[in-house]
Amino acid sequence: xxxxxxxxxxxxxxxxxxxxxxxxxxxxxxxxxxxxxxxxxxxxxxxxxxxxxxxxxxxxxxxxxxxxxxxxxxxxxxxxxxxxxxxxxxxxxxxxxxxxxxxxxxxxxxxxxxxxxxxxxxxxxxxxxxxxxxxxxxxxxxxxxxxxxxxxxxxxxxxxxxxxxxxxxxxxxxxxxxxxxxxxxxxxxxxxxxxxxxxxxxxxxxxxxxxxxxxxxxxxxxxxxxxxxxxxxxxxxxxxxxxxxxxxxxxxxxxxxxxxxxxxxxxxxxxxxxxxxxxxxxxxxxxxxxxxxxxxxxxxxxxxxxxxxxxxxxxxxxxxxxxxxxxxxxxxxxx
Amino acid sequence: xxxxxxxxxxxxxxxxxxxxxxxxxxxxxxxxxxxxxxxxxxxxxxxxxxxxxxxxxxxxxxxxxxxxxxxxxxxxxxxxxxxxxxxxxxxxxxxxxxxxxxxxxxxxxxxxxxxxxxxxxxxxxxxxxxxxxxxxxxxxxxxxxxxxxxxxxxxxxxxxxxxxxxxxxxxxxxxxxxxxxxxxxxxxxxxxxxxxxxxxxxxxxxxxxxxxxxxxxxxxxxxxxxxxxxxxxxxxxxxxxxxxxxxxxxxxxxxxxxxxxxxxxxxxxxxxxxxxxxxxxxxxxxxxxxxxxxxxxxxxxxxxxxx
Numbered sequence: 001x002x003x004x005x006x007x008x009x010x011x012x013x014x015x016x017x018x019x020x021x022x023x024x025x026x027x028x029x030x031x032x033x034x035x036x037x038x039x040x041x042x043x044x045x046x047x048x049x050x051x052x053x054x055x056x057x058x059x060x061x062x063x064x065x066x067x068x069x070x071x072x073x074x075x076x077x078x079x080x081x082x083x084x085x086x087x088x089x090x091x092x093x094x095x096x097x098x099x100x101x102x103x104x105x106x107x108x109x110x111x112x113x114x115x116x117x118x119x120x121x122x123x124x125x126x127x128x129x130x131x132x133x134x135x136x137x138x139x140x141x142x143x144x145x146x147x148x149x150x151x152x153x154x155x156x157x158x159x160x161x162x163x164x165x166x167x168x169x170x171x172x173x174x175x176x177x178x179x180x181x182x183x184x185x186x187x188x189x190x191x192x193x194x195x196x197x198x199x200x201x202x203x204x205x206x207x208x209x210x211x212x213x214x215x216x217x218x219x220x221x222x223x224x225x226x227x228x229x230x231x232x233x234x235x236x237x238x239x240x241x242x243x244x245x246x247x248x249x250x251x252x253x254x255x256x257x258x259x260x261x262x263x264x265x266x267x268x269x270x271x272x273x274x275x276x277x278x279x280x281x282x283x284x285x286x287x288x289x290x291x292x293x294x295x296x297x298x299x300x301x302x303x304x305x306x307x308x309x310x311x312x313x314x315x316x317x318x319x320x321x322x323x324x325x326x327x328x329x330x331x332x333x334x335x
Numbered sequence: 336x337x338x339x340x341x342x343x344x345x346x347x348x349x350x351x352x353x354x355x356x357x358x359x360x361x362x363x364x365x366x367x368x369x370x371x372x373x374x375x376x377x378x379x380x381x382x383x384x385x386x387x388x389x390x391x392x393x394x395x396x397x398x399x400x401x402x403x404x405x406x407x408x409x410x411x412x413x414x415x416x417x418x419x420x421x422x423x424x425x426x427x428x429x430x431x432x433x434x435x436x437x438x439x440x441x442x443x444x445x446x447x448x449x450x451x452x453x454x455x456x457x458x459x460x461x462x463x464x465x466x467x468x469x470x471x472x473x474x475x476x477x478x479x480x481x482x483x484x485x486x487x488x489x490x491x492x493x494x495x496x497x498x499x500x501x502x503x504x505x506x507x508x509x510x511x512x513x514x515x516x517x518x519x520x521x522x523x524x525x526x527x528x529x530x531x532x533x534x535x536x537x538x539x540x541x542x543x544x545x546x547x548x549x550x551x552x553x554x555x556x557x558x559x560x561x562x563x564x565x566x567x568x569x570x571x572x573x574x575x576x577x578x579x580x581x582x583x584x585x586x587x588x589x590x591x592x593x594x595x596x597x598x599x600x601x602x603x604x605x606x607x608x609x610x611x612x613x614x615x616x617x618x619x620x621x622x623x624x625x626x627x628x629x630x631x632x633x634x635x636x637x638x639x640x641x642x
Contacts, residue, residue, distance in 0.1 A: 062546055064542065064545055064546060092548050092549075092550055093548060094548065095545070095546055095547065095548035096546060096547035096548030096549070097548055100546065100547070100548075101543075101546040103539060103542070103543060103546075105539050108538065108539040108540065109539040109540055109542070109543045110540055110543065111540040111543070111544065111558050111562070112540070112562065112636075112637070112638060113561045113562050113565075113635065113636060113637055114557070114558070115637075122547070122549065122553070122557070123547040123548060123549065126548070126549060126550070126553070127548060158637040158638070160637070160638045171543075174543075174547065
């Protein structure tokens with residue numbers, strides 16, 4: 001295995017990932033040539049509107065695409081192994097053990113008829129072949145790690161006895177159970193109250209700090225991104241359009257779509273007064289093309305105010321615009 | 336959990352009291368003079384005979400008194416005497432009860448024992464040819480009237496193949512009636528299990544279980560089966576009610592010496608005390624069964640059993 005132990009070595013590399021739905025001529029590409037890399041101990045945020053392919057990217061990495069979806073090209077390298085080439089059984093051994101996932105809906109993502117203890121320990125017992133007692137002890141440690149009060153009692157409780165925030169802590173504890181190298185957090189705070197969101201963000205930051213776990217954070221919430229991410233990859237209509245360090249991206253976005261996305265964030269200091277008493281947010285005109293639409297050029301061209309003729313004819317490649325900053329735009333990232 | 340069971344037992348008791356009232360009043364719902372109709376078989380009873388019969392049945396008392404009399408006797412286990420044969424109704428019913436129970440539970444065992452695995456299989460292989468074939472079979476099973484199905488089974492297994500007896504008292508003669516009862520309700524249970532499983536398999540927590548890297552067997556049997564069972568158990572309660580009703584028909588088709596045959600005889604002879612006893616016994620059986628199933632339901636679903 002090409003596992004390198006240096007802290008900032010590459011952990012995950014997604015290369016030219018293309019996912020299509022449907023078969024033959026009716027197949028629609030939902031992801032096209034998606035590429036990004038995640039280093040050990042790093043948090044990379046995948047950002048985009050709903051339908052941009054964020055969750056599909058996550059499910060492709062996990063090998064949990066819905067049956068209608070198919071990876072038609074690309075590689076997903078985790079510590080050197082291509083997950084897309086793994087057998088079903090190998091993939092089962094990888095999931096939950098080397099990569100695990102935290103889902104958006106803590107209310108429905110836990111099994112209502114199994115105790116918290118059972119759901120925390122079953123992965124451990126299967127992947128690590130530990131005894132019931134050892135798994136229980138580990139479950140207690142995990143609950144303490146994610147800041148649950150009264151962990152002994154929690155083990156015997158059922159999900160309906162816990163609040164949304166506590167359930168999300170349990171989900172995170174479950175994801176950490178086998179000490180995976182990578183946690184994919186798919187909108188981990190979206191379904192929670194604002195005050196609980198902050199607690200969960202703090203918890204994820206704390207875990208990353210203490211355990212050095214890499215996090216692939218999937219969100220449309222740029223506030224969460226600003227608090228958690230080291231780097232950001234912006235997805236638009238199934239393509240990566242810009243990747244940069246967090247600060248760099250917020251300060252100097254290069255892709256017109258990223259600019260539009262940042263401008264649409266409600267910020268008290270930047271709200272545009274429109275008329276006497278109405279306040280409007282800047283918005284992007286038009287809507288995201290559907291996966292079925294075949295665009296030969298940049299998918300953002302129809303909505304882009306800077307678009308030139310070349311944009312709708314040819315997809316721009318990702319070009320380096322500054323150190324650690326790449327973007328795909330004929331106008332703003334020209335050679 | 337204890338509170339849930341107590342509450343459930345209380346509602347069961349209320350249901351039984353209401354049924355006993357309806358059963359007691361049943362005799363007054365019959366058009367015409369029930370006593371005259373009951374005695375019509377003995378050539379033209381005299382007014383004295385009619386009055387004596389009315390008095391014996393307590394029908395000359397005010398309605399509320401009739402009910403209290405009925406309840407009073409009921410509590411001592413006295414359901415009255417059959418008009419024909421004049422044996423105690425309770426004795427007659429208890430003689431036949433084991434036969435009907437054996438038939439009903441064999442039918443239920445076939446329905447659940449085959450219906451649930453078939454529905455489970457169909458749900459997991461949803462959209463496959465096996466799924467479609469099973470569902471066609473299920474629709475057929477629900478649509479075939481059980482007296483017809485019973486006759487066809489007799490024709491095939493008894494008359495043509497000669498494998499099983501047409502009627503009788505031993506276990507071999509129970510196979511056909513139990514199958515007849517079972518197949519119909521197996522179809523219902525298979526369909527319910529299939530749709531419950533399909534719903535559960537689409538739940539977020541199943542995706543979570545897969546994301547944990549659990550093998551498919553654990554995902555299905557530990558994570559999906561129990562939540563799916565919860566809705567199936569509810570249906571088993573309903574099915575059991577139908578099954579008891581179906582048993583009446585099937586017993587008559589196969590001359591199975593159970594309550595159903597007794598009931599048909601009682602009805603054709605207008606033996607009202609026996610009919611009343613039969614209805615009350617059936618109501619009690621169904622109420623008791625539904626309490627048991629609710630307890631099973633609560634046991635399966637921690638959202639009910641854990642306060």
